[in-house]
Amino acid sequence: MALAIVLAFASPVSLASQMHTVRQGDTLYKISQAYGVSVSSIKQVNGLTSDVIYPGQTLVIPTSGGSQGGSAYTVRSGDTLYLIAQRHGVSVSALKSANGLSSDVIYVGQTLVIPSSNGGGQNGGQSSVHTVRSGESLYKIAQTYGVSVASLKQANNLKSDDIYPGQKLTIPKKESPGSAPSQSDRDLLARLVQAEAGAEPYTGKVAVAATVLNRVRSSAYPNTIPGVIYQVIDGKYYQYEPVLNGTINRPAGSEALKATDAALGGWDPSLGAIGFYNPAKTTNQWVRSRPVTVRIGNHVFFK
Template sequence: MRKIILAKVLLISTLFLIVTPAAIAAQLGDRVLTKGCRGQDVAQLQQVLNNKGFWSGYADGILGNKTVDALVKFQKAKGLKADGIAGFETFSALGVDTSYRGSSGRFSTRDVELLAKLVYAEARGEPYSGQVAVAATVLNRLNNPAYPKSIPEIIFQVVDGHYQYSPVLDGQINLVPDETARRAVVDALSGVDPTGGATTFYNPSKTSDQWVRNRSYVTAIGNHVFSK
């Protein structure tokens, strides 16, 4: 009977994971998870907690009170800071592999593919130099202490309730990049930076956001303005 009930729970959890809108394509370990976060990685966290006996509710991809409570109980059981926030130490205790994180100029295949997805989502159709430039701005953020210290955390960063990159919000980050986008990332990783140090970019015809428009202008390539 217990096996039947468990099977039903897992089935329902899987169904929730499939039908719940989760535009955020982050994998578990890509970013720090706090109350209110939504996405595929949250659903994965819920499944891991449930499998370890810390019931966090169905895997709906929404980090609410029940998931926070489960996190706190897990953290207490492991002797961690019981703050209900899933960060590096909690991921390690959960057995989540975070070894992909880029550091000291070394990047994994996963980092490169994620960056290529961003380039493809943001700049397909732009000149090749513009695609390299988009990748370079992410790497420039990586070297700037004002930004997170891994490619996934930069791409999925939320500031004042807003995602830094619109493809993360609208789901285009899930698109499979083409070889041009991948090649642009490789060039950027090799040190090519057509922007000369820009950390952000925008399309003037598609955004009225004053924060990005008020940044220091560096250059324009194709339809994008690059700034610091």
């Protein structure tokens, strides 16, 4: 499916909204009756100029009495969830939640509900409680709620990462989106992905970007993307070879940019790794001694 980077315009909706997927036999009139709204309001919200709809089409359904100040947005070529979220001042998690999305995949022509930027995100600006399910880890829960593992442990007075099914965890207030990466940081990260993983599969590219972001979140590394990428230890140990050989300065390709946006949006196929290496190219015994999280393409990812 085509993912999207071209600007588009959102149609204002002064009503709270939900989504409806058109089924065989649906008409705008039947849908409007089912939801108790007018045909004209459905057409206005979705930018429709006729009553023609088709099975599988996603429609924004306004609901009367709301005041969320959300909007509807039609995905254009080049868009990604990260870029749309940045453009409208909301988080990727809030965007996915508002549209019932379980992945970062979107397609050209898709209509998305843009939640109000003052809606407070997934936690509504407050703490919430999560009941641990079988197979969950602190890392997975932290990723789900858009918080750090450290803040999750602190909120629950946990000394280790051990949790058990049925355990109640307090989910702390979501961290402020004010620290969102700048466009220059995004470009820098994408250039590193291009230099380090240009020939790797898409998932491997996302994983490389995610390892940098995991370092940013770790107290053991600099807390910015440029700080992590350009870190040199003892004045001679470069963390990334492209910084040393200059390939970091080459422009990123479209897939590297897309992979970077996916990582910035919260996808981490590296499973929490802080680094990676190609076994066929490295002789560094320290990285080879680290616990492996996953292997993707030619890279081994480690903690």
